[in-house]
Amino acid sequence: MVETTNPDILICGAGAAGLTLAVDLARRGVAFRIIEKARAPFEGSRGKGLQPRSQEVFDDLGILDRLLETARPYPPQRIWRAGGGFEVEALSEAREPTPAEPYAMPLLSPQFLTERALRERLAALGGRVEFGLELTGFTQDGEGVTATLAGPGEPETLRCRYLVGADGGRSFVRHALHIDFPGKTLGVRAVVADVRIDGLSDDAWHRWGEGLDMIGLCPLWGTDLFQLQGPIALEGEVDLSAAGLDAMVAARTGRRDLTVTAVAWASAYSMNARLADRYRVDRVFLAGDAAHIHPPTGGQGLNTSLQDAYNLGWKLAAVLDGAPDALLDSYEAERRPVAAEVLGLSTRLLDAAKTGAAMRRGRETNQMDIGYPDSPLSLEGPDRKTGVAAGDRAPDAPVRGGRLFDLFRGPHWTLLGHETGDAPPSRQGVRAHAIEDDHQGHMRDAYGLSPGEWVLVRPDGYVAAVGEAAALVKHLDRILG
Ligand SMILES: Cc1cc2nc3c(=O)[nH]c(=O)nc-3n(C[C@H](O)[C@H](O)[C@H](O)COP(=O)(O)OP(=O)(O)OC[C@H]3O[C@@H](n4cnc5c(N)ncnc54)[C@H](O)[C@@H]3O)c2cc1C
Numbered sequence: 509m510v511e512t513t514n515p516d517i518l519i520c521g522a523g524a525a526g527l528t529l530a531v532d533l534a535r536r537g538v539a540f541r542i543i544e545k546a547r548a549p550f551e552g553s554r555g556k557g558l559q560p561r562s563q564e565v566f567d568d569l570g571i572l573d574r575l576l577e578t579a580r581p582y583p584p585q586r587i588w589r590a591g592g593g594f595e596v597e598a599l600s601e602a603r604e605p606t607p608a609e610p611y612a613m614p615l616l617s618p619q620f621l622t623e624r625a626l627r628e629r630l631a632a633l634g635g636r637v638e639f640g641l642e643l644t645g646f647t648q649d650g651e652g653v654t655a656t657l658a659g660p661g662e663p664e665t666l667r668c669r670y671l672v673g674a675d676g677g678r679s680f681v682r683h684a685l686h687i688d689f690p691g692k693t694l695g696v697r698a699v700v701a702d703v704r705i706d707g708l709s710d711d712a713w714h715r716w717g718e719g720l721d722m723i724g725l726c727p728l729w730g731t732d733l734f735q736l737q738g739p740i741a742l743e744g745e746v747d748l749s750a751a752g753l754d755a756m757v758a759a760r761t762g763r764r765d766l767t768v769t770a771v772a773w774a775s776a777y778s779m780n781a782r783l784a785d786r787y788r789v790d791r792v793f794l795a796g797d798a799a800h801i802h803p804p805t806g807g808q809g810l811n812t813s814l815q816d817a818y819n820l821g822w823k824l825a826a827v828l829d830g831a832p833d834a835l836l837d838s839y840e841a842e843r844r845p846v847a848a849e850v851l852g853l854s855t856r857l858l859d860a861a862k863t864g865a866a867m868r869r870g871r872e873t874n875q876m877d878i879g880y881p882d883s884p885l886s887l888e889g890p891d892r893k894t895g896v897a898a899g900d901r902a903p904d905a906p907v908r909g910g911r912l913f914d915l916f917r918g919p920h921w922t923l924l925g926h927e928t929g930d931a932p933p934s935r936q937g938v939r940a941h942a943i944e945d946d947h948q949g950h951m952r953d954a955y956g957l958s959p960g961e962w963v964l965v966r967p968d969g970y971v972a973a974v975g976e977a978a979a980l981v982k983h984l985d986r987i988l989g
Contacts, residue, residue: 515541518668522637525796525813526674527626532821534633545642552773553618557807561875563611574625578730579617586712600869607950608903618728671792679798691782701736701774707765723760748774779803787840800847805857822967831988842880887973887983895956902965905950922965926957933977
């Protein structure tokens with residue numbers, strides 16, 4: 509058995525959640541390892557919707573520019589009628605960017621390209637995924653976690669301070685911790701496949717049929733593939749070869765001019781809605797699909813997963829730096845209710861989709877209104893009639909020379925003051941800005957600050973408190989110790 513260098517954090521699983529956590533920890537200079545039992549990156553398109561709130565997260569983590577080289581907004585849906593002809597329906601309500609919400613529309617990016625962008629960012633920060641390495645066991649004590657890893661060579665034992673199970677819906681870590689995963693199987697089974705297809709235009713998400721005859725073909729930007737999705741019978745073999753999927757396309761579309769010529773990846777899966785009873789057992793955490801799974805309707809799973817990681821990353825770094833352990837309890841307190849909401853939302857959208865109606869995604873799918881008002885990290889203040897309150901997402905606004913998101917970008921906390929007149933307070937790990945040049949009034953409109961008031965913004969872009977500078981610094985002292 510080989511003993512290896514001991515990182516502070518071991519991340520198990522290099523999907524969207526594990527990679528996002530790795531990027532965040534890398535930019536914070538935390539010592540970690542990220543292991544992935546697969547020998548090579550995952551190649552399927554699966555979660556292809558990147559919601560506006562995730563785009564903000566990726567902006568902060570330095571991934572968005574890379575992603576925008578291939579990602580673009582969704583095309584309109586083209587709903588084909590039996591016998592020819594079609595209707596056109598947008599997937600989401602059209603929304604223009606605003607000063608407070610610069611990313612208005614979801615982006616379409618196949619999951620393998622999103623994960624590639626994350627790995628590239630990780631590499632730029634000096635990190636890398638260790639592929640072909642599987643977590644096979646762990647124990648924990650008051651000081652840390654001892655983990656066993658199996659790979660191509662001899663089994664390895666390593667010691668770390670914390671373990672994060674970002675190891676997907678069948679999570680080994682969740683099972684090892686005996687955490688229940690209650691919920692239900694939704695009685696829906698579907699094929700999802702990335703196919704090359706001749707004869708189909710790539711300017712629309714094409715959809716045909718109802719019930720078990722439904723089929724959708726959506727172009728995957730950045731590739732020459734389409735994502736095929738269609739419900740199938742709950743039992744029985746499915747032919748996922750090019751010939752098998754070609755027959756499915758022909759039968760469900762009635763079109764003889766479409767030919768599936770190749771299959772890059774394909775899977776037949778049953779939909780579930782489940783939520784882990786706990787997200788933390790002492791020094792071990794669950795993130796992403798390991799903690800919650802839901803149907804793909806609404807494009808929520810990957811987004812919820814990466815935002816789990818974004819919530820956990822700064823807290824782990826802070827506790828390693830001496831913050832009280834209680835900070836880590838806020839992870840479950842904040843993120844588990846979000847996943848519970850998402851489960852309800854995606855299941856409702858699935859029920860609507862079963863009727864064959866065109867998919868319509870409202871604002872609730874953008875994840876922009878997620879907040880943590882009841883969090884122990886949100887300082888209750890006097891009722892605020894306008895602007896932000898503790899727990900709200902911190903809006904963007906143009907300020908002279910840039911925008912607020914430029915001031916937030918990075919691993920620090922931010923204090924923003926409005927017409928304060930005083931010198932900004934100073935504290936380690938906090939950047940304070942007295943905004944005196946809000947000439948268009950956007951910041952005032954979004955935050956509703958009175959002259960002299962300050963707002964404390966967390967590293968993950970949520971408001972922790974609004975009020976006098978001294979009270980805010982005291983609140984931060986309580987959180988960080
Ligand atoms: C058909 C389909 C469509 C979807 N559409 C959407 C969508 O439009 N929008 C959306 O947001 N989401 C969507 N999702 C969901 C999305 O794909 C998942 O939510 C997302 O992959 C979760 O990321 P994750 O990192 O938590 O887990 P995963 O991506 O499952 O990654 C977990 C990783 O851990 C590794 N691993 C497991 N055990 C171990 C171990 N013991 N040691 C080391 N490594 C291990 C696995 O190999 C895997 O790579 C869809 C899913 C499906 C199936």
